[in-house]
Amino acid sequence: MSSLHDGFISVIEARDPGDDLVAWITRQQHVLEPTLVEHGGILLRGFSSDRARFARAVEVISSARVDYTGGNSPRTEVADGIFTASELPSDFRIAMHHEMSIALCMPMKIFFFCEVPSSSGGETPLCSSRRMLRVIPAAIFETIERHGGVTYVRNFHPASPFKDVAATFGTTAPREIEAICRRDGIEAEWKGPDWLQTRQTRPAFWSHPRTGERVFTATIHIWHPYCWLRELRAFGAVGATVPAHDDEPWMYARYASSTAIDHTVAEAVAEAYEREQVSFPWRTGDVLVLDNLLTSHGRTPYSGTRRILVALREPRRMDSI
Structure with missing residues (x-):
């Protein structure tokens, strides 16, 4: 072995x-x-x-x-x-x-x-989660915890380039979607007849149920518009700007305190993963x-x-x- x-x-x-x-x-x-x-x-x-x-x-x-x-x-x-x-x-x-x-x-x-x-x-x-705890700057962890975790926001709208409501929830019926969201700890708000916003606030860390180890699971490097916009440009959308509806990006992460996450924080996490994979x-x-x-x-x-x-x-x- x-x-x-x-x-x-x-x-x-x-x-x-x-x-x-x-x-x-x-x-x-x-x-x-x-x-x-x-x-x-x-x-x-x-x-x-x-x-x-x-x-x-x-x-x-x-x-x-x-x-x-x-x-x-x-x-x-x-x-x-x-x-x-x-x-x-x-x-x-x-x-x-x-x-x-x-x-x-x-x-x-x-x-x-x-x-x-x-x-x-x-x-x-x-990537080893054990390794990531050692290589991501401790100041990032401290800041996220001080703000109470991370809130992940998705804006579902017909113009969005991402996965739509039907594919995500298996239904387009508002009451059924709301029931799923309540069950799964998701805040759901209809901003308009065809615009659903969901918000999921989660801790940045969990304890492993078998070992008790602390594990960092926050995905701010995926949800931050700075990072996914860079991926879109690398994908071929040269000159792309942040797609949004009424100034709301299609998806983004913020601290649970509603404070914005600086793009340098998300970039530092992304770079750590790149180095260690x-x-x-x-x-x-x-x-x-x-x-x-x-x-x-x-x-x-x-x-x-x-x-x-x-x-x-x-x-x-x-x-x-």
């Missing part, structure tokens, strides 16, 4: 290329959890696997599924509880994040399966299991066909830990 980098992400290769993924996981289930907590993730390579085996293997490890309602990324459910990875355009880079980190109910585990690796690019870079080229049949609190992930741009499947498991209400 080796690791991707200095003990981070355990790499386990099949002794025999014919080793069945489900059978191996069933036999080794007792060691997977401590390995996952120690290394932040496990990369399984060389096992006999396909989509059906992946789905069964996930169920062996964890059958408790996570509802993706309210999630930011466009994705398709291809089997019961199995989704495509983000369907954002292939030349768009996805910044480092903990899956559903601003949701009230967050998956503790995330599973990836490589059906088809891209011809170039398309890696899933990874570790990646590997996907191979057909690879299975990656992550502890979603101990490890963040992203996606690099790619060319060619890329088909990575995802399963989100072990929902936990974050206000309970």
Whole structure:
């Protein structure tokens, strides 16, 4: 057994290329959890696997599924509880994040399966949360905590370039959307007949439910307009300005105290993630299991066909830990 980098992400290769993924996981289930907590993730390579085996293997490890309602990324459910990875355009880079980190109910585990690796690019870079606590300036943490956390604001409007109301909530009925928001700890306000604003205020840190470790999960580097506008320009929208409706950016983060977050803070967090990320080229049949609190992930741009499947498991209400 080796690791991707200095003990981070355990790499386990099949002794025999014919080793069945489900059978191996069933036999080794007792060691997977401590390995996952120690290394932040496990990369399984060389096992006999396909989509059906992946789905069964996930169920062996964890059958408790996570509802993706309210999630930011466009994705398709291809089997019961199995989704495509983000369907954002292939030349768009996805910044480092903990899956559903601003949701009230967050998956503790995330599973990836490589059906088809891209011809170039398309890696899933990874960052150790333990490492990020040491490299992000402490003053940033202190400032966020002094302001009571972070509020994430989304403006859903027909002119928005981002995921719309129907795709996000699975309905366009206002009462149903409001009920989902109440359930999930989201403030919802109709600014107009076709303009919904949602606000989610979350702490910047959670405690890991098994180890008690402090984990930084705030995604200000994704939600700050300065950062996502830079990504849009890199994507090809040269000269783009901040898209907005009535002077409200389509999405943004502010301190929970309603104070604006300076772009230098978001940029410092983004740069720290850039420096610390570790990646590997996907191979057909690879299975990656992550502890979603101990490890963040992203996606690099790619060319060619890329088909990575995802399963989100072990929902936990974050206000309970």
